[in-house]
Amino acid sequence: MKRKKLLVFWAVFVVGLIFAVALTLRKLSVVFAPDVYGLEPSMFRAPQKGEAAITTFVSTLSTPMSVPNIIVILADDLGYGDLSIQGSPAVRTPCVDALASEGVRFTSFYASAAVCSPSRAGLLTGRYPLRCGIITPLQAANDNLMRKATRQAGVLMAQMGVVDMAGGSNMVMGLPECEITIPEALKVAGYRSAAIGKWHLGDFTVLPEYHPFNHGFDHFVGFNMSNDDWPVAFWRGKQEVVKDIGIDQEKYTRLFTEEAVTFIEQSNERAHAREPFFLYLAHKDPHQPFFPSKEFAGKSDGGPYGDAVSEFDWSVGEVVACVKRLGIEDNTLVIVTSDNGPWFEGSGGGLRGRKGQSYEGGFRVPCVAWWPGHIPAGRVVDEPAMQTDFFPTFMKLASLSLPNDRVIDGADLGPLLTGQGAVPERALFFAHDYDIEAVRAGPWKYFRANSHYVWPVPLDKKDNVAGQLAGGNDYQPPGTDVTVPALGAWPSLYNVDRDPGEAYNVAKQHPDVVGAMDQRIERWRTDYYANPRGWQ
Ligand SMILES: [Ca+2]
Numbered sequence: 223m224k225r226k227k228l229l230v231f232w233a234v235f236v237v238g239l240i241f242a243v244a245l246t247l248r249k250l251s252v253v254f255a256p257d258v259y260g261l262e263p264s265m266f267r268a269p270q271k272g273e274a275a276i277t278t279f280v281s282t283l284s285t286p287m288s289v290p291n292i293i294v295i296l297a298d299d300l301g302y303g304d305l306s307i308q309g310s311p312a313v314r315t316p317c318v319d320a321l322a323s324e325g326v327r328f329t330s331f332y333a334s335a336a337v338c339s340p341s342r343a344g345l346l347t348g349r350y351p352l353r354c355g356i357i358t359p360l361q362a363a364n365d366n367l368m369r370k371a372t373r374q375a376g377v378l379m380a381q382m383g384v385v386d387m388a389g390g391s392n393m394v395m396g397l398p399e400c401e402i403t404i405p406e407a408l409k410v411a412g413y414r415s416a417a418i419g420k421w422h423l424g425d426f427t428v429l430p431e432y433h434p435f436n437h438g439f440d441h442f443v444g445f446n447m448s449n450d451d452w453p454v455a456f457w458r459g460k461q462e463v464v465k466d467i468g469i470d471q472e473k474y475t476r477l478f479t480e481e482a483v484t485f486i487e488q489s490n491e492r493a494h495a496r497e498p499f500f501l502y503l504a505h506k507d508p509h510q511p512f513f514p515s516k517e518f519a520g521k522s523d524g525g526p527y528g529d530a531v532s533e534f535d536w537s538v539g540e541v542v543a544c545v546k547r548l549g550i551e552d553n554t555l556v557i558v559t560s561d562n563g564p565w566f567e568g569s570g571g572g573l574r575g576r577k578g579q580s581y582e583g584g585f586r587v588p589c590v591a592w593w594p595g596h597i598p599a600g601r602v603v604d605e606p607a608m609q610t611d612f613f614p615t616f617m618k619l620a621s622l623s624l625p626n627d628r629v630i631d632g633a634d635l636g637p638l639l640t641g642q643g644a645v646p647e648r649a650l651f652f653a654h655d656y657d658i659e660a661v662r663a664g665p666w667k668y669f670r671a672n673s674h675y676v677w678p679v680p681l682d683k684k685d686n687v688a689g690q691l692a693g694g695n696d697y698q699p700p701g702t703d704v705t706v707p708a709l710g711a712w713p714s715l716y717n718v719d720r721d722p723g724e725a726y727n728v729a730k731q732h733p734d735v736v737g738a739m740d741q742r743i744e745r746w747r748t749d750y751y752a753n754p755r756g757w758q
Pocket residue numbers: 298299337338509561562
């Protein structure tokens with residue numbers, strides 16, 4: 223009995239201690255939080271015009287004879303170099319390769335962020351994810367105390383500049399309802415939409431407002447979170463089917479593929495004949511941990527990662543085969559891409575950096591678009607583009623106006639898809655947490671800083687503790703005011719047309735470009751902090 227009491231005492235003591243540490247870190251993180259941002263979570267939840275209907279913001283421009291079905295197949299953490307058509311020596315991707323040879327392949331295509339949740343928010347809204355308050359992967363709403371405390375420690379350390387782990391510092395717990403997503407807008411043109419696979423835009427098992435049904439999707443089968451966010455739940459519509467899939471993940475790529483095929487078939491049946499569809503098939507592959515099914519395990523030369531890529535490729539083939547079988551290929555646009563660069567495994571194809579980084583390896587992803595009769599076969603487009611471009615591209619195809627009350631950051635890719643023009647000259651921005659670290663315009667990519675230079679220690683940031691310590695290595699010849707950086711010179715400028723590996727900093731040779739690019743970042747930051755949501 224005495225022993226039991228003692229155990230209870232210690233249990234209460236340990237839990238209390240964890241609470242105290244977590245609360246202290248939370249308090250400290252507020253003390254250390256840089257207030258330059260001036261951002262408040264409430265800013266990201268408030269709609270501009272109350273709960274107005276979508277038709278207040280999006281309207282039909284004309285009544286076209288027909289509008290295309292749209293399918294976006296999103297890989298998770300698939301690297302630029304993981305396609306055989308882009309040079310993978312270890313993985314064969316015959317289905318994506320075939321799509322590229324029958325369609326268009328983009329070689330400078332960027333995700334809107336270098337990690338999952340913000341990237342998906344950018345893809346679905348056409349806006350930089352900073353605008354909706356999602357800067358880092360969203361966490362489970364009821365995560366355990368230890369993980370919450372660890373994250374708070376990471377936030378605190380990040381704010382002190384010791385490590386670069388801002389995880390947990392999102393302004394919101396999921397995609398705010400007041401954002402307008404692709405399926406919400408397409409609904410104005412009569413589209414029926416499905417999300418199949420990984421959601422990761424709010425843990426709707428605890429916070430139902432973040433369910434895909436509240437973001438314009440009519441059909442959902444998939445996970446609430448990432449496949450490594452245990453517990454991760456499997457849902458069908460509004461029904462939780464499996465509370466925690468654990469490591470029983472082998473069946474899901476096939477299951478999601480079959481669900482996608484069923485959705486396409488149903489959409490093509492008489493009952494839905496007049497409804498175009500939008501399918502967002504977001505696979506878990508090849509995000510780690512890798513659980514390829516029996517049919518693929520051990521079959522590639524790329525280990526379990528390569529097997530997962532092969533299975534993703536197979537899934538693309540199945541979806542395209544379905545479209546061809548139904549004879550709707552001349553009315554169906556299929557896009558295959560990835561939410562960010564490769565993480566612990568996978569290939570950036572010679573690009574510098576990986577997932578989480580603003581270098582090309584973090585942001586530049588595969589992108590193939592296929593639409594027989596509309597997209598000429600076998601084209602390669604080197605012009606830069608970003609996943610935020612999908613929203614305005616699809617609006618144009620559906621003959622819809624862009625929302626009239628907010629900034630849409632993307633541009634219509636129609637001219638690049640058809641080969642009949644270009645997109646207007648513009649800049650693409652690369653954010654890491656709340657910092658715009660880099661900008662791409664024309665051949666140039668300019669960095670003010672890069673927090674992940676040596677992850678997770680941000681040695682390159684001279685405005686924080688770690689950076690200042692590293693700066694101690696700078697050499698100053700006695701009696702001079704000259705300082706020679708020992709670890710790296712910032713800012714940096716790369717000509718990514720000639721130097722996609724970002725190997726040669728040419729900032730000193732092109733001070734005019736540096737100046738212009740720096741101004742572009744500064745202007746964007748100024749506008750953003752004055753009007754974070756981009757309301758117009
Ligand atoms: Ca990802």
